[in-house]
Amino acid sequence: MLIKRRTFTKALGAGLAAGALPAFGHQARAADFKAGYVYVGPIGDHGWSYQHDQGRLAADKALGITSTYVEKVPEGADAERVIRELAETGHGIIFTTSFGFMDPTLKVARDYPEVKFEHATGYKRADNVSTYNIRFYEARYIQGVIAGKMSTSGVVGYIGSIPIPEVIMGMNAFILGMRSVNPQGRIKQVFINSWYDPGKEADAAKALLDQGADIIAQHTDSPAPLQVAQERGLKGFGQASDMIKFAPDAQLTSAVDFWDDYYTERTKAAMEGSWASHDVWGGLKSGMLHMAPYANMPDDVKQMAMATEADIRDGKLTIFKGPINAQDGSAKVAAGEVLDDGAIAGMDWLAQGVEGDLPK
Numbered sequence: 001m002l003i004k005r006r007t008f009t010k011a012l013g014a015g016l017a018a019g020a021l022p023a024f025g026h027q028a029r030a031a032d033f034k035a036g037y038v039y040v041g042p043i044g045d046h047g048w049s050y051q052h053d054q055g056r057l058a059a060d061k062a063l064g065i066t067s068t069y070v071e072k073v074p075e076g077a078d079a080e081r082v083i084r085e086l087a088e089t090g091h092g093i094i095f096t097t098s099f100g101f102m103d104p105t106l107k108v109a110r111d112y113p114e115v116k117f118e119h120a121t122g123y124k125r126a127d128n129v130s131t132y133n134i135r136f137y138e139a140r141y142i143q144g145v146i147a148g149k150m151s152t153s154g155v156v157g158y159i160g161s162i163p164i165p166e167v168i169m170g171m172n173a174f175i176l177g178m179r180s181v182n183p184q185g186r187i188k189q190v191f192i193n194s195w196y197d198p199g200k201e202a203d204a205a206k207a208l209l210d211q212g213a214d215i216i217a218q219h220t221d222s223p224a225p226l227q228v229a230q231e232r233g234l235k236g237f238g239q240a241s242d243m244i245k246f247a248p249d250a251q252l253t254s255a256v257d258f259w260d261d262y263y264t265e266r267t268k269a270a271m272e273g274s275w276a277s278h279d280v281w282g283g284l285k286s287g288m289l290h291m292a293p294y295a296n297m298p299d300d301v302k303q304m305a306m307a308t309e310a311d312i313r314d315g316k317l318t319i320f321k322g323p324i325n326a327q328d329g330s331a332k333v334a335a336g337e338v339l340d341d342g343a344i345a346g347m348d349w350l351a352q353g354v355e356g357d358l359p360k
Contacts, residue, residue, distance in 0.1 A: 030064040035267050036086035037069040038079065040098035041196035047221035047240040048195065048257070052097045052120075054241075055259025062264045063271070075100025080107055087112040093270040095263065096120065098195065099164055105129060116270045121166055123345060125277055132262060135283030136166065137173035137344070138312050139255030139291060140217075141319050143237045144177025145308050146252050146294075147215050148185050149301045150235060151178075157208025159201055159218040159225055160191040163358045165347045167191075167219045173319050174217060175353040177308070187354045188213055198224040209234065215252075226250055235296060242292040253305070254292035262288065281341065284313040320344055325352040 037056050041049040049071060060067050068091065073082050079101045086094050087108055093116040096105045102122035109117045109129045117129045125131055147156045158174065160167050171189060178185035188208055192200040197220070205216050205225040209232060216236035218225045223246035229236035230247035238244065238254025262280070269275040282288035291309055294302040311317035320343075322333035327350050333339060350358060 030271070033063075033065050033267075033271050034089075034091045035059065035065060035067040035263075035270075036091035036094040037067060038073050038082055038086070038094070038096045038098075038101060039069060039071040040073060040075060040100070041221050042071050043069070045196050045221045046223055046243060046246070047238075049097070049221065051241045051257045052095075052259055055263040056095075058260035059263035059267050063267055065267070065271075073101075076104075080104035083108045083117075084111075087115045092116065093118065093267055093275070095266075099162075099166065116266075116275050118266055123279075125279060127277055130266070130277045130279065132266075132280040133166075133282075134257055134288045135281060136219075136255055136257075136289065137169045137319060138283045139289060140170040140173040141177035141312065142291060142305055142308050143217060143253065143255070144174040144179075144185075145181055146237075146297065146301055146305050147174070147217070148178040148181035149304065150252065150297060151182070151185070151215050153212050153214045154182060154184055155186050155188060155211075155213045156215045156217055157205065157211070157213030158187045158189040158354075159204045159208070159216070159220050160189055161195045161220045162193060163191055165345055168350065168358070169320075169344055169347045170219055171354055172324075172347065172349075172351040175351050176319060176324065179353055181304075185353060187217075189354060189356050191359050192220065193359070194220070196221040198222040201225050202228050205229065205236075223247065238292060244292065244295060249296060251292070252296055253294050256290040256292050258288055258290050281345075284309065285315075326350070327352055327354060 039049040043049050043053040056067055070082050073079050095118045097120040099121045102124055105117050105119045106124050109126055113128055119131050121133045122131050175187050190204045192204055201220045201222050202224040205228040214234050216225045216229045218239050223243040226236045226243055226247035230250040235252050236250050238251050240257050242254050242256055244251040294305050320339040322337040323335040324333035326332040
């Protein structure tokens with residue numbers, strides 16, 4: 001069920017006036033149980049928010065419930081208002097699906113201890129707040145390997161959204177993959193300070209290609225960068241979902257987020273009364289991350305990509321294992337050292353081969 005932003009408060013007010021909020025305890029009936037989802041972008045972004053919504057629909061179907069989602073919610077005060085309104089109207093579990101929703105989620109959760117909250121990509125938890133994330137950087141490494149084999153200029157244009165560790169670790173994983181097959185490979189990067197802005201994303205792609213990049217990578221949510229690559233007869237990678245229908249001759253592969261099972265399992269646990277706060281960070285091995293079919297590349301590159309994917313899934317390849325140098329060439333991770341999850345999750349530096357400073 002979609003409640004549009006302009007009618008959301010009015011609808012909630014009507015629900016509160018009715019005073020018929022169901023209580024959620026052990027073995028809540030599907031007909032009574034409501035799950036809520038808060039998205040930073042539109043479900044039509046065909047990327048991040050779209051893929052979360054696919055997970056919502058799968059959970060609804062599996063459990064026989066009807067959920068609520070609110071799209072295009074800015075990160076900040078507006079997010080707190082939306083989350084609070086969902087809590088006030090009887091939603092037994094609420095999924096907040098962007099990094100900037102972290103503090104608003106925690107603030108509302110303190111006031112509604114009986115409601116279960118799940119925050120995507122964050123790190124702050126409480127008794128009624130869980131966190132969950134995907135190891136997107138595993139897909140970035142594979143993409144880097146492909147780019148290292150496919151790029152004729154040796155330069156990839158990488159469009160970042162916001163300079164948080166999630167985005168930075170992906171950029172670093174990409175250059176490590178690229179340099180594993182082309183030691184001279186480089187990334188030219190630009191941050192657009194937005195998760196979803198097709199105009200900015202397209203402009204950034206054009207600028208990077210004009211600077212000599214011949215492959216586009218992105219950590220933004222629309223297919224606009226891939227469409228620019230398609231128009232110019234070049235290649236690129238999709239983000240969050242399989243975007244090949246927007247660039248059938250350009251997409252090499254895409255990192256595909258798979259939320260279906262997680263949303264089904266966590267909602268079911270809330271309904272049954274078995275839900276408990278936890279932190280989940282799944283990747284290829286867990287099935288939370290998939291690679292879209294490898295396309296528009298020679299067979300030898302495809303075979304290398306598939307082998308790299310298998311090695312990451314099986315634990316034979318550790319991405320953030322030294323030696324790794326910082327941009328200036330100084331040692332950042334010593335030979336043989338392996339970064340633990342804490343160091344990866346707090347990453348605030350760029351690896352050698354990534355050009356350009358991090359925005360302050």
